[in-house]
Amino acid sequence: MSPxxxxxxxxxxxxxxAGVMLQALAGYDPTDPASIDVPVPDFVAALEKTVCKxxxxxxxxxxxxxxxxxxxxxxxxxxxxxxxxxxxxxxxKLEVSTDRTLASAEAYAYHQSFVDRSPELYQPATLARIxxxxxxxxxDVLRARRELEASRHAIRRIFDEVDVxxxxxxxxxxxxxxxxxxxxENLRPQELTMLRNTRPFNVWGIPAxxxxxxxxxxxxxxxxxxxxxxxxxxxxxxxxxxxxxxxxWHKRKPDLVNF
Numbered sequence: 124m125s126p127x128x129x130x131x132x133x134x135x136x137x138x139x140x141a142g143v144m145l146q147a148l149a150g151y152d153p154t155d156p157a158s159i160d161v162p163v164p165d166f167v168a169a170l171e172k173t174v175c176k177x178x179x180x181x182x183x184x185x186x187x188x189x190x191x192x193x194x195x196x197x198x199x200x201x202x203x204x205x206x207x208x209x210x211x212x213x214x215x216k217l218e219v220s221t222d223r224t225l226a227s228a229e230a231y232a233y234h235q236s237f238v239d240r241s242p243e244l245y246q247p248a249t250l251a252r253i254x255x256x257x258x259x260x261x262x263d264v265l266r267a268r269r270e271l272e273a274s275r276h277a278i279r280r281i282f283d284e285v286d287v288x289x290x291x292x293x294x295x296x297x298x299x300x301x302x303x304x305x306x307x308e309n310l311r312p313q314e315l316t317m318l319r320n321t322r323p324f325n326v327w328g329i330p331a332x333x334x335x336x337x338x339x340x341x342x343x344x345x346x347x348x349x350x351x352x353x354x355x356x357x358x359x360x361x362x363x364x365x366x367x368x369x370x371x372w373h374k375r376k377p378d379l380v381n382f
Contacts, residue, residue, distance in 0.1 A: 231256025292346030
């Protein structure tokens with residue numbers, strides 16, 4: 124969608140599996156101009172390190188806004204789990220940009236030839252979103268790029284105060300497909316809400332992970348998001364693994380019969 128924001132990572136059944144997969148994925152690729160040559164730690168070994176002195180920053184402003192009550196309760200319980208693991212919990216605040224200028228311009232640049240050739244292959248709402256990037260000026264793109272670099276420089280300072288950031292993964296339970304089919308006008312608003320808490324970490328360009336931390340009363344999954352400084356995937360995995368080992372949520376599965 125957007126080379127400035129796109130990031131790759133594994134989906135796995137456990138934090139250990141995620142560490143193994145990341146170990147295989149990580150590393151410098153000299154044939155990729157976007158690849159950066161930095162040392163790759165032993166991600167699996169990082170899982171065994173204690174979190175007793177870990178400083179966890181809770182981002183309430185923006186990320187907890189209009190939070191579904193069951194998700195709020197699950198995340199507060201997760202914070203208490205970290206307290207019991209003797210992690211230090213701190214409340215922190217960050218400015219969060221919601222500007223989509225650069226993402227829209229880059230998405231249009233990538234998809235333009237496909238859109239021109241076969242627009243009927245796109246869902247109408249998706250096609251309209253892509254085409255919205257056609258009228259963004261070069262000056263606006265340059266401005267957005269400068270602001271992106273400034274935000275990525277600024278985010279590093281927060282990690283002088285904390286080791287890991289904590290938020291809900293999404294602020295609402297996942298919507299049902301049948302409901303969206305019946306009310307397609309709700310698709311985009313629901314999508315924006317679902318992406319609200321994860322998108323800033325793509326903007327900041329820092330590693331993040333989502334781990335199970337509960338279910339709603341209807342059996343829908345709830346996620347806890349943890350993030351760390353650039354190139355500190357080991358810290359993310361360590362915190363996530365400690366939480367996983369202290370809880371049972373990763374062993375439970377939703378009751379799909381009800382859906």
